[in-house]
Amino acid sequence: MTAPHAGSSASTAHVPPDPDYAARVRASFDRQKAMHLIGARMTGVSPGACTIELASRDDLTQQHGYIHAGIVGMIVDSAGGYAGFTLFPADASVLTVEYKLNLIAPAAGERLVAEASVVKPGRTLVITRGEVYAERAGARTLCAIMQQTLIVMAGKPDS
Amino acid sequence: MTAPHAGSSASTAHVPPDPDYAARVRASFDRQKAMHLIGARMTGVSPGACTIELASRDDLTQQHGYIHAGIVGMIVDSAGGYAGFTLFPADASVLTVEYKLNLIAPAAGERLVAEASVVKPGRTLVITRGEVYAERAGARTLCAIMQQTLIVMAGKPDS
Amino acid sequence: MTAPHAGSSASTAHVPPDPDYAARVRASFDRQKAMHLIGARMTGVSPGACTIELASRDDLTQQHGYIHAGIVGMIVDSAGGYAGFTLFPADASVLTVEYKLNLIAPAAGERLVAEASVVKPGRTLVITRGEVYAERAGARTLCAIMQQTLIVMAGKPDS
Amino acid sequence: MTAPHAGSSASTAHVPPDPDYAARVRASFDRQKAMHLIGARMTGVSPGACTIELASRDDLTQQHGYIHAGIVGMIVDSAGGYAGFTLFPADASVLTVEYKLNLIAPAAGERLVAEASVVKPGRTLVITRGEVYAERAGARTLCAIMQQTLIVMAGKPDS
Numbered sequence: 290m291t292a293p294h295a296g297s298s299a300s301t302a303h304v305p306p307d308p309d310y311a312a313r314v315r316a317s318f319d320r321q322k323a324m325h326l327i328g329a330r331m332t333g334v335s336p337g338a339c340t341i342e343l344a345s346r347d348d349l350t351q352q353h354g355y356i357h358a359g360i361v362g363m364i365v366d367s368a369g370g371y372a373g374f375t376l377f378p379a380d381a382s383v384l385t386v387e388y389k390l391n392l393i394a395p396a397a398g399e400r401l402v403a404e405a406s407v408v409k410p411g412r413t414l415v416i417t418r419g420e421v422y423a424e425r426a427g428a429r430t431l432c433a434i435m436q437q438t439l440i441v442m443a444g445k446p447d448s
Numbered sequence: 449m450t451a452p453h454a455g456s457s458a459s460t461a462h463v464p465p466d467p468d469y470a471a472r473v474r475a476s477f478d479r480q481k482a483m484h485l486i487g488a489r490m491t492g493v494s495p496g497a498c499t500i501e502l503a504s505r506d507d508l509t510q511q512h513g514y515i516h517a518g519i520v521g522m523i524v525d526s527a528g529g530y531a532g533f534t535l536f537p538a539d540a541s542v543l544t545v546e547y548k549l550n551l552i553a554p555a556a557g558e559r560l561v562a563e564a565s566v567v568k569p570g571r572t573l574v575i576t577r578g579e580v581y582a583e584r585a586g587a588r589t590l591c592a593i594m595q596q597t598l599i600v601m602a603g604k605p606d607s
Numbered sequence: 608m609t610a611p612h613a614g615s616s617a618s619t620a621h622v623p624p625d626p627d628y629a630a631r632v633r634a635s636f637d638r639q640k641a642m643h644l645i646g647a648r649m650t651g652v653s654p655g656a657c658t659i660e661l662a663s664r665d666d667l668t669q670q671h672g673y674i675h676a677g678i679v680g681m682i683v684d685s686a687g688g689y690a691g692f693t694l695f696p697a698d699a700s701v702l703t704v705e706y707k708l709n710l711i712a713p714a715a716g717e718r719l720v721a722e723a724s725v726v727k728p729g730r731t732l733v734i735t736r737g738e739v740y741a742e743r744a745g746a747r748t749l750c751a752i753m754q755q756t757l758i759v760m761a762g763k764p765d766s
Numbered sequence: 767m768t769a770p771h772a773g774s775s776a777s778t779a780h781v782p783p784d785p786d787y788a789a790r791v792r793a794s795f796d797r798q799k800a801m802h803l804i805g806a807r808m809t810g811v812s813p814g815a816c817t818i819e820l821a822s823r824d825d826l827t828q829q830h831g832y833i834h835a836g837i838v839g840m841i842v843d844s845a846g847g848y849a850g851f852t853l854f855p856a857d858a859s860v861l862t863v864e865y866k867l868n869l870i871a872p873a874a875g876e877r878l879v880a881e882a883s884v885v886k887p888g889r890t891l892v893i894t895r896g897e898v899y900a901e902r903a904g905a906r907t908l909c910a911i912m913q914q915t916l917i918v919m920a921g922k923p924d925s
Contacts, residue, residue, distance in 0.1 A: 323834035326803070326825045348803045352924060357800035358862050359840025366836050385835050386732060387756055389548040389595060389707055389866035391575050393568040408593055409552040413731065414704060414758070416550050416593065418577075434567055434575065436548060436595045438705055438756060440732070447829060482675035485644070485666045507644045511765060516641035517703050518681025525677050544676050545891060546915055548707035548866055572890065573863060573917070597864055597915060599891070606670060707866040707913060709893050711886040726911055727870040734868050734911065736895075752885055752893065754866055754913045 303337035303407060307379040314339070314371050317447045321367065329364050331371065337407035339371040344400055356396035356423075361403075361433050365390065365419040368405035369437040373415040374447075376407060382447040386414070388437040396432045398425035405435070415439040462496035462566060466538040473498070473530050476541075476606045480526065488523050490530065496566035498530040503559055515555035515582075520562075520592050524549065524578040527564035528596040532574035533606075535566060541606040545573070547596035555591045557584030564594070574598040621655035621725060625697040632657070632689050635700075635765045639685065647682050649689065655725035657689040662718055674714035674741075679721075679751050683708065683737040686723035687755040691733040692765075694725060700765040704732070706755040714750045716743030723753070733757040780814035780884060784856040791816070791848050794924045798844065806841050808848065814884035816848040821877055833873035833900075838880075838910050842867065842896040845882035846914040850892040851924075853884060859924040863891070865914040873909045875902035882912070892916040 307313060311334045318324060318331045324341075327349055333340030341364045343349075343356070351357040366388050374383045405419030421433040466472060470493045477483060477490045483500075486508060492499030500523045502508075502515070510516040525547050533542045564578030580592040625631060629652045636642060636649045642659075645667060651658030659682045661667075661674070669675040684706050692701045723737030739751040784790060788811045795801060795808045801818075804826060810817030818841045820826075820833070828834040843865050851860045882896030898910040 317829045320829035321834060322825045322827045323837055348799045350799045352794045352797035353859070357798060357840065359836065359843050360800055362839045362843065362865075362867075363834065363836025366839065382830070385869050387705065387866065387868040388839075389864065390839075391568075391595060391597060391864040392862050393570075393575050409550075409590065411552075416552050418593070431568065434577070434595065436550060436593065438550060476670045479670035480675060481666045481668045482678055507640045509640045511635045511638035512700070516639065516681065518677065518684050519641055521680045521684065521706075521708075522675065522677025525680065541671070544710050546707065546709040546864065547680075548705065549680075550705040551703050709886075709913060709915060711888075711893050727868075727908065729870075734870050736911070749886065752895070752913060754868060754911060756868060 303376055303410065305336050305375050310375045313379065313447070314374050317374065318371060320448065323363065324367065327360055327363065334371065334375060336375055337372055337410070339368045339375065339405055341368045341403045342400060345398060356401060358392050361392065361396050361401065361421050362390050364401060364403040365405060365421050365433060365435045366437065368403040369417040369419045369435060370439060372405040372407050372417050373439040376410045376415065377441055380444055380446045382442045382445045384440050384442060386438040386440050388435055390433055390435045392433050394430050394432040396423050398423035400424045413441055415441065462535055462569065464495050464534050469534045472538065472606070473533050476533065477530060479607065482522065483526065486519060486522065493530065493534060495534055496531055496569065498527045498534065498564055500527045500562045501559060504557065515560060517551050520551065520555050520560065520580050521549050523560060523562040524564060524580050524592060524594045525596065527562040528576040528578045528594060529598060531564040531566050531576050532598040535569045535574065536600055539603055539605045541601045541604045543599050543601060545597040545599050547594055549592055549594045551592050553589050553591040555582050557582035559583045572600055574600065621694055621728065623654050623693050628693045631697065631765070632692050635692065636689060638766065641681065642685065645678060645681065652689065652693060654693055655690055657686045657693065657723055659686045659721045660718060663716060674719060676710050679710065679714050679719065679739050680708050682719060682721040683723060683739050683751060683753045684755065686721040687735040687737045687753060688757060690723040690725050690735050691757040694728045694733065695759055698762055698764045700760045700763045702758050702760060704756040704758050706753055708751055708753045710751050712748050712750040714741050716741035718742045731759055733759065780853055780887065782813050782852050787852045790856065790924070791851050794851065795848060797925065800840065801844065804837060804840065811848065811852060813852055814849055814887070816845045816852065816882055818845045818880045819877060822875065833878060835869050838869065838873050838878065838898050839867050841878060841880040842882060842898050842910060842912045843914065845880040846894040846896045846912060847916060849882040849884050849894050850916040853887045853892065854918055857921055857923045859919045859922045861917050861919060863915040863917050865912055867910055867912045869910050871900070871907050871909040873900050875900035877901045890918055892918065
């Protein structure tokens with residue numbers, strides 16, 4: 290399956306107002322204890338985009354042995370939130386207003402990769418899209434797609 | 449704004465099981481009286497993709513003079529439904545299970561263009577994404593993005 | 608089917624900051640030309656809630672003769688928007704940020720009734736839920752459910 | 767805030783085809799290792815409805831110290847899935863097709879309670895709604911609402 294909407298072609302013109310955006314994003318991610326619990330790692334940060342990866346573990350599964358859909362949602366919601374956060378001013382924090390997730394294949398493999406990017410940056414609301422891929426034996430399968438709304442909490446630094 | 453997720457880069461590998469898919473899709477669209485009412489036209493059909501356009505009209509507006517968000521939803525839901533329908537067998541019809549629409553800029557301009565494509569074709573469910581652009585004086589503004597689930601009604605031809 | 612989540616039990620404690628909220632809501636609805644086009648009528652307005660009705664018409668149908676899903680979306684999106692608008696200050700206007708619609712039965716009957724109410728009022732964002740019922744021969748069938756996010760455009764009166 | 771759409775009024779007429787539905791649901795939940803990881807417990811199962819509770823823990827938090835939105839999504843997605851599963855035949859399993867989650871207040875408190883119920887049972891697709899409440903010092907705050915689509919995997923028993 291070659292899906293034109295899945296897979297970020299990556300050329301963005303976004304210019305972060307905070308030049309230290311990457312350090313700020315990584316520091317915030319590091320404070321998310323729930324990400325430590327599941328073993329998620331942030332492996333990519335660029336203006337308007339973020340990648341989070343997760344190694345498969347037995348304690349992350351649902352009843353059929355796949356990664357739990359809720360875990361899939363966790364990493365792509367976070368990837369979307371931090372994609373948006375790259376474009377926030379230094380003194381703002383980010384909250385997810387809502388997200389919608391379609392699960393389109395079992396999350397089976399050695400690793401999940403969640404990629405998200407900003408579709409529309411705004412002063413108050415930021416809209417993102419994301420995808421989750423399952424990697425197995427070198428092959429990638431698209432297993433979920435997401436659409437998300439974030440809100441910029443101005444004047445409330447993240448830490 | 450250059451959004452990596454918005455705008456279908458269009459290279460799909462989808463192969464419609466019905467070689468007459470385009471005629472079947474156009475005939476179905478022509479039976480949608482609601483599309484005639486609002487003046488929507490199908491301007492593109494290819495495997496796994498569909499484009500629907502709408503000329504602005506005063507009687508399609510909401511209270512601020514923009515095209516009504518519900519009208520925006522109508523054309524992108526239809527574009528998604530017919531993007532999926534291109535990949536259906538000849539004896540099946542299509543129903544929208546659900547869609548989620550983010551409205552990200554006012555639908556203002558001479559014309560709206562809704563583009564949708566299939567992210568994941570399946571035997572029972574088909575997942576699509578879509579975008580709506582407003583065209584004004586030659587410029588395009590992304591005004592809405594959609595994520596949608598369709599169901600294949602096998603053995604129930606559309607007409 | 609008796610669905611606990613469908614059908615508003617209606618007892619709200621919402622207190623509109625604008626005592627003339629009902630007149631303001633009805634005036635705004637009357638300016639929505641798209642609602643006139645499809646023949647939608649606002650038949651109920653109360654604090655945090657709104658009802659919009661639509662008589663079936665041949666020119667509102669999709670290819671199988673049911674009311675077009677996009678039309679279903681139009682009236683429930685509007686019902687949600689005006690449910691929220693009842694709780695806005697007099698000098699604010701309303702925009703839909705996003706909505707998600709599940710279509711669960713064909714919209715067949717003499718009349719559609721869209722009911723929506725506010726789940727969470729906020730200063731910036733307002734969250735609503737809505738349902739659409741099809742009425743035929745005195746019986747009601749739930750045909751769609753919606754979940755929606757609105758934004759309060761403060762200092763931008765609706766007219 | 768009294769929200770008519772939040773909080774299941776609970777009187778359903780759903781009749782599970784499998785009289786042993788409760789044991790089947792609880793056994794499936796027990797096989798979800800991800801639920802063990804976060805400490806979630808299933809505290810209610812009835813025809814078409816399910817309740818899942820989660821005690822707050824430091825390792826479930828996001829960067830501001832609240833329960834991570836993804837964890838909120840995990841428990842309400844599972845509550846919805848098992849609400850639907852109560853109505854499945856004994857030889858079927860359940861998959862989430864998609865869900866949409868609005869986060870409306872910080873998930874702060876001693877405990878989260880996710881309640882979900884079936885809005886529309888179907889042979890292939892089942893639609894649910896859910897809510898998550900945060901409990902603190904005896905008071906309940908609505909912190910998230912969900913709308914979800916499930917698919918019945920007929921002839922594929924859960925275990």
